[in-house]
Amino acid sequence: MLGEYQETLLQSVEAFQSAELVKNKYENVLQNLDSGIMLFDSEGVCTFVNVQMAKLAELPRQSLMGCTLMQLLRHPYINRSKRKRILRFFRETIHYRKKYHEFIDEYGRHWLITVTYGDQMDGDFLLSVKDVSDYKQIEKAAYQNDKLAMLGKISAAIAHEIRNPLTAIRGFIQLLRPHLVQLGKDEYARIILMEIDRANDIIHEFLNSSKPTAPQTSVLQVASLLRQTVLLIESEALMKSCEVRMHVEDENMKVSVDVKQIKQVLLNMIKNAMDAIEETADGRLGIIDIEAKICGKSAVMTIRDNGNGMDQAHLVRLFDPFFTTKERGTGLGLSVSYKIIKNHGGTISVESHKGEGTAFVISLPLLSE
Ligand SMILES: Nc1ncnc2c1ncn2[C@@H]1O[C@H](COP(=O)(O)OP(=O)(O)OP(=O)(O)O)[C@@H](O)[C@H]1O
Ligand SMILES: [Mg+2]
Known part of the structure; x- marks a missing residue:
């Protein structure tokens, strides 16, 4: 009788242990997901937070456990902009019942928040947050x-x-x-x-x-490409009181490019820079810095000006064909440049601040020796 009892007890302990093992295994998986995960029960209390979520919220994991959304809003480590974001999220998902919410953070990264609830969740609310900047x-x-x-x-x-x-x-x-x-x-x-x-x-x-055609490539040094281009623009820059400065990190940096096409891109960017400087009304001395350096497997060229810069609304339309703010512009310069650089297997990005200036960064595959 005692033996039978002992055996049943042993079986229960074993079943409990294996259930614990499975639970730990799934918890580990959830903890190490690259998405942030947070679970709220039907009372709105946070019952689970994974490591990634705590990292994204920039808060200790333990301080999030047991919090309600409202308590989270009053959390001493949550700053104003985050609080606003949480409120907006709360309004969209809880009030308007949207299952997806997207936002861009202060570092320019895109985030997608997905909310799962309903029968399959037993009254719980699951929030998952993912960095979708690449997509x-x-x-x-x-x-x-x-x-x-x-x-x-x-x-x-x-x-x-x-x-x-x-x-x-x-x-x-x-x-x-x-x-x-x-x-x-x-x-x-x-x-x-x-x-x-x-x-x-x-x-x-x-x-x-x-319609830029397939590049007719030849191998050449980035330094000489930039020098030749600057030579073409120097007198115009002088007339417009712009100083063109050039700094090349490594003279031997080589790329395989269609010289005519890449020069067309650089000339358009430098001309845009001169126009942007002309548009500043404070009579500042125009400076166009052209830099080239190696970044991993790429030759990275930066054309930076201290012109009038652009705001966000402007920036999002920058590479659109026919987008221009100039009376005599066609608005094709940058859209064609984008296509040319893409055909070369490279990328163009831009950073700009209204009233301060703009930097275009062109990255092209570097030729290894
Ligand atoms: N460096 C810059 N600083 C400020 N604004 C810029 C700069 N470069 C481009 N822009 C803005 O982007 C718009 C589009 O540039 P893009 O080169 O495509 O055409 P455009 O210069 O207007 O015309 P086009 O190049 O055909 O003469 C410009 O009208 C200008 O408003
Ligand atoms: Mg232009």
């Missing part, structure tokens, strides 16, 4: 590519439509030319032909620049 970047790039593809199609159609009548006009003017010569008006014919050719050239340039 956002990919989404943005895909969106940008779509727009550029569309631009290519539109410009090809426009060019086609304009070129045909121009060819016809050119032909008829040539036929009329002997008659104009007889009338002593050859000069008119000459001007008409010249202007038609100019219009054709503009269309040709436009098509070439809006």
Whole structure:
């Protein structure tokens, strides 16, 4: 009888131990997920927080356990901006019953908060927070590519439509030319032909620049590429009282690029920098710093100006085709530059502060020796 009792007890202890083991295993998995996890019970009290969530909240894990959302708001370590964010999250998910909430933090990272509740959760609320900055970047790039593809199609159609009548006009003017010569008006014919050719050239340039072809690459030193480009722009910069400074970390840094295309990108950026400096009304001395350095497997070139800078609303549209704030701008410079750098397997990023200046960072694959 005692033996039987002992055996049942032993079985219960073993069952308990294996249940504990499984629990610990799942807890470990949850603790080490790369997403932040937080569980609230039906009373709104936090019953579980994983390591990543505590890291994201920048609060000790233990201080979050047992807190309600309201207590969290009053937590002494929570600053004003975080408090505002939690309130907004609370309103969207609890009041408006949204299951997803997205926000950008002070470091520019994108976060996605997912809320799970309902029958399968036994009255609990599960919050999971994930850094989705990389996905956002990919989404943005895909969106940008779509727009550029569309631009290519539109410009090809426009060019086609304009070129045909121009060819016809050119032909008829040539036929009329002997008659104009007889009338002593050859000069008119000459001007008409010249202007038609100019219009054709503009269309040709436009098509070439809006649809950059596959790069015709050659190997060259970043230092010489930058020097050649600065040489082209130096006199214009001087006229606009801009000082162009250049600093190359390693003279032997080499890249395999289409020289014409990369020069086109750099020239557009430097011209944009000069325009931005011109737009500052305080008569400051314009400074354009061009830097090149090695960063891992990339050659990183930075073009920094102390021009008028841009605000966030401006920045998000920067690489859109035809986005311009200039009276005589086409708004194609940066969208074409983006495409060229992408075709070279590189990236462009930008940082700007209104009234202070802008820095464009171009990263290209570095050629190993
Ligand atoms: N360094 C900069 N500082 C401030 N604003 C800039 C800078 N670079 C670009 N921008 C802004 O981005 C817009 C788009 O630039 P982008 O080079 O694509 O076209 P654009 O310069 O207006 O025209 P285009 O290059 O065809 O002459 C500009 O109109 C300007 O408002
Ligand atoms: Mg430009």
